[in-house]
Amino acid sequence: MTTSETSAASQTSAESHTGDAQTSADPQTTGAAAALAAAEEIVGADRVTRGGPGDNTGLFRQRDTAATVAPRTAEQAQRVVKAFAAAGGEVSLHAYSTGRNWGLGSRESATDNVVALDLSGLDAIRDIDVAAGWAVVEPGVTQGHLAGLLADTERMVNVTVSTAHSSVLGNALDRGVGLRHQRVEDLVGLEVVLPDGELVHVGWWPEGDRKTPVYPHTLGPSLVQLFVQSNLGVVTGATIRLLARPExxxxxxxxxxxxxxxxxxxxxxxxxxxxxxxxxxxxxxxxxxxxxxxxxxxxxxxxxxxxxxxxxxxxxxxxxxxxxxxxxxxxxxxxxxxxxxxxxxxxxxxxxxxxxxxxxxxxxxxxxxxxxxxxxxxxxxxxxxxxxxxxxxxxxxxxxxxxxxxxxxxxxxxxxxxxxxxxxxxxxxxxxxxxxxxxxxxxxxxxxxxxxxxxxQGFLPYRLDVDHHEWIDRVGGRPSARAFARRLKDSLDPTGVIAPGRYL
Ligand SMILES: Cc1cc2nc3c(=O)[nH]c(=O)nc-3n(C[C@H](O)[C@H](O)[C@H](O)COP(=O)(O)OP(=O)(O)OC[C@H]3O[C@@H](n4cnc5c(N)ncnc54)[C@H](O)[C@@H]3O)c2cc1C
The missing domain is CATH 3.40.462.10 (FAD-linked oxidases, C-terminal domain)
Structure with missing residues (x-):
């Protein structure tokens, strides 16, 4: 059996979210073309690749992906989101960090008609305070990179048993599991580009010389977790908790x-x-x-x-x-x-x-x-x-x-x-x-x-592969909670700029 036959065989839920799932945005004739042209201006033509992400180890159906755009900075990522917002959701952005989501889809999106936003080039550790126990990392920062910086210090990263070259942030954003606890517990602040291109900082962020305790919830509703397993924004940075290293x-x-x-x-x-x-x-x-x-x-x-x-x-x-x-x-x-x-x-x-x-x-x-x-x-x-x-x-x-x-x-x-x-x-x-x-x-x-x-048996999945997204309505909580989440999505992203079908 060939890859495409296999992929067709396993084609299930993703299409149900789009209705016209197989209809590709034609970048020659639509607003999507303008968005892609703008993206090329922003990130440089050498960082835009036409076509999809290629093979995936899960042999999931390859989605209809017009191109992959790879910004180098958060500011570029923000401008790219704005360009696609201007296209009115004709084509959506599917963001990933290092794209090593093996077994669940790798770099594939939940739905068709997307442009991939590859954030692996945002790979700076912007700031770090080992004594206070935090680091500000971008999506392309790997666990090997961050851990290397902490070798022989009194702090450590909560690492997973995936490759050292996987993203700390990408894994946490899908509720990955490290050896110390589930990675979401390490997320204390997020820098997020909202679907209209506005950039916000939620949760805890360092304040220069003023040493505030690391505490993700701040006052009022706790916003960090809104952007985990979520298509309410594209995350371009995070404050990550560094753990005390056991003696x-x-x-x-x-x-x-x-x-x-x-x-x-x-x-x-x-x-x-x-x-x-x-x-x-x-x-x-x-x-x-x-x-x-x-x-x-x-x-x-x-x-x-x-x-x-x-x-x-x-x-x-x-x-x-x-x-x-x-x-x-x-x-x-x-x-x-x-x-x-x-x-x-x-x-x-x-x-x-x-x-x-x-x-x-x-x-x-x-x-x-x-x-x-x-x-x-x-x-x-x-x-x-x-x-x-x-x-x-x-x-x-x-x-x-x-x-x-x-x-x-x-x-x-x-x-x-x-x-x-x-x-x-x-x-x-x-x-x-x-x-x-x-x-x-x-x-x-x-x-x-x-x-x-x-x-x-009641043993419900807590992460979904790209072909089983319809399961969110079967096992993703009470209908009222799903309806509320969709209301949030509709109000923040009425035209579906960011990753339709990805958990929401
Ligand atoms: C042998 C083996 C061992 C593994 N061990 C583990 C393990 O111990 N624990 C574990 O959790 N997993 C494990 N995995 C699975 C997987 O490899 C890891 O979860 C890996 O960290 C995911 O890839 P990534 O970090 O590149 O995340 P990505 O693929 O970049 O991101 C995952 C998903 O999160 C969302 N996302 C990522 N970045 C952003 C962003 N910036 N903005 C908005 N949304 C975003 C997207 O929906 C994306 O599809 C293992 C896999 C293998 C093969």
Missing amino acids: ALRVVRLNYTPENLGPATALLRRWVAQGLASGVPKFYNPTAARGYGSAPGQFLAHVPVDGTAASVAALSAIIADEAVKSGVFTEVSTTDATDPDAPHHEVTSLVERSYLGDPDVSDRVFEQKMGMRADQLDTDLGFLFFLPLLPFTAEAVVTAERLLGQVHAETGVLAGGTGNVLGDDLVDLVVAMKFDRADAQAAHRALDRLYELFAE
Whole structure:
């Protein structure tokens, strides 16, 4: 099956938002042409590329994208938005930061008839105060860049396990998940170009010599989160929280068999609820655990413990002791990272470092899991994500694993499941499907089944891929809340200048 056949097969929701989805703006004859010509004037002809973003690793249908415009500054981005606003929404702008939204669409938009706004060229760290714990970053600033600046300081970035070359801001704007917590918690201020081209600063921003405490809500309605998973504006900068770096950290590694999934989950939950673990503990089903060197058929959990050297020694010993006494685990180790002879020494050392804010600029774990370099994914690999939230209970985790088995039986597609523990009661289950690009149709069938089966159980997705945007009306909250959000969109962006269909 070819890419275009596959893409057509998986074509679902995006069209329903546009009605005339396949009608491309003809940049030769319409107001869109004037907007593109203006964009060329603003950013320079060498930073406007005709046509769409090319292949995507999810093999989602390639949208009708007239061009990609790549400004270098926030001021240029603002002028580009104004130019497209003047075109009255004849063509819309789809903004991304570094466009590594792998498995959910990469650089593709939700709908057709767009011009992509590639913000990766806005890559300045405009300001930073390590002591006070904040940095002002642009969308093109990668986690590797920011983390490198903080090496050997008392602060760190909340990094994800995606490539070091992914955007701190782009990930946060889609509610990505880092190793310390969900990235939205790091967003304290946003610089946003509204659909009419006005530039606003919401949330907390540094005030020169006056040292105000970092606090995102200010007074009155809290506006920062309005622009997360949102098409109410294009974000050109942000104040990001820099976290206190723990003095010490250890990852307790645990392996267990499928029969013990329930009891192991219950123990893990207890350690989290009682404050023994810190950051985002993770558990991996046997398919996902292979990427970290676990034996076939084994589940794996990484339980991070941090604090002072003494508290880490004490807490990790308590967890290990309880784990051994429980009889639930096949392997328990607190020394993988410190013992060079331990079988999982290298990978666990890298995992520990990532909990300490080092995203590993060499992408070693990333490449081990994906089997190739990050820049090859969009052309050489088939890869899809499904991202539901689960209650953090043994019953829910066992049910979710059973559903992955059901999808495997129905479609032949084996999914990796990684649980990111986001709190005492919440797990972000990252369902990842790696496949041969020739098998994309089966993978998309599996993706559709995952949406259906998980939603039936109440395990609702918290991020959507570009082909499943109609799900927002099925699982995106109460109808009154959706209607209110649409009223906001209609009043701020009546002609649809910014990313129609993207979560709103
Ligand atoms: C092996 C592997 C591991 C991964 N691990 C993680 C992980 O640990 N955590 C995680 O969250 N993800 C993970 N991912 C998924 C993905 O790679 C990351 O989320 C990545 O950070 C997203 O790409 P980006 O940063 O370039 O964001 P982008 O693709 O630039 O942005 C994502 C979306 O946010 C919106 N957006 C971005 N920038 C703007 C802007 N300036 N203005 C308005 N809207 C904007 C757009 O809708 C865009 O589509 C992983 C992927 C793989 C393959």
